[in-house]
Amino acid sequence: MTADIDTLRAALRASGDRSSDFDLNPDVSIPGGRVLRDAAVLVAIMEGADGLDVLLTKRSSALKHHPGQVAFPGGKKDNDDADLPATALREAWEEVRLNPDHVDIIGTLPTHETVTSFTVTPVVGLVTGDFQAEIEPNEVAEAFTVPLHHVLDPDRYRVESRLWQGRRRYYYAVPFGPYYIWGATARILRGLADRVASCR
Template sequence: MTDLRARLLGALARPGETSTDHDLNPDIHLPPNRVLRPAAVLIAVTPDARVILTKRSSRLKHHPGQIAFPGGKRDECDADLGACALREAEEEIGLPRDRVDMLGSLPPHETVTSFLVTPHVALIEPGFTPVPEAGEVDEVFDVPLSHVADPASFRIEGRRWRGRRRRYYAVPWGPYYIWGATARMLRALADRMS
């Protein structure tokens, strides 16, 4: 666990720029006066070097069935974005805040849905058993950090969105199609760990 912690801290200490869902789409011009809503996610790493992810409920209005980190928009009750990530992880997967070692954050990521998401990287204590919140989460699973920390695991794919072809990162694992903002934030971590 000490080596894993040192590797993650080393990655977080490396410089990096903010990322966006538009990184691979230079023809998209964003208005300079756009308003972005603050949000945070938790990149929770287990002692055996696995990253916890969720499959969003298929009943949700936004992004149903997609793979995501525990997280969401910042509420007034959140002291800061780190507190937001911890609250959301507790609500969505039952992760007690006192079992989390917050290591730091990656630069914010702008989504196509006008959120500015700050990914917080944390180690969690051994023995955690996820409890998915039925209204938001269909499934909680994990993937090896070695897979999502390797830039070679990522591929660039595309699909039509709002009348144009949009390219994005994907880093599939088994039956799970990890793409979009989640894959882009993982790619930012991979770039710092490689």
């Protein structure tokens, strides 16, 4: 485990570019003057049955943004949040009852811009102690974990597409079992995978 964590820490210290939902769609015209709102997600790493796992959720189908999609715990920054890591920790507590005191923040990834006008900061943290998710049903339909080695393998990613606003939109996907991990979540994980690969 120590070697894996050391590699993660090194990867988070490496320089890198921001990502966005438009990375694979350079021909998309981004509206001028749009206001981007700050948000943060928690990339929570924990001990699993066969090594390290990453925590993900399936969002409630009743949510306005990205309903039913696989995502990290997270959301927009509130005025009362001290900073973006605080946002990520607060959201993880509200969504799956992950105690902020049981998360050791080890760094952040470059921001990711979404089509829904959020600038998302991925905050990477190690979960200490036992954790059993208790979902907030108004926000989360399910919480689950994926082996970290699965999402850190660049060969498991593929580029797929679907029609969006009358145009074909391309995106990363990294499915795992019954879970279709795609879009911003897959793009953030792909960025982490590339960083880790460069550190090995």
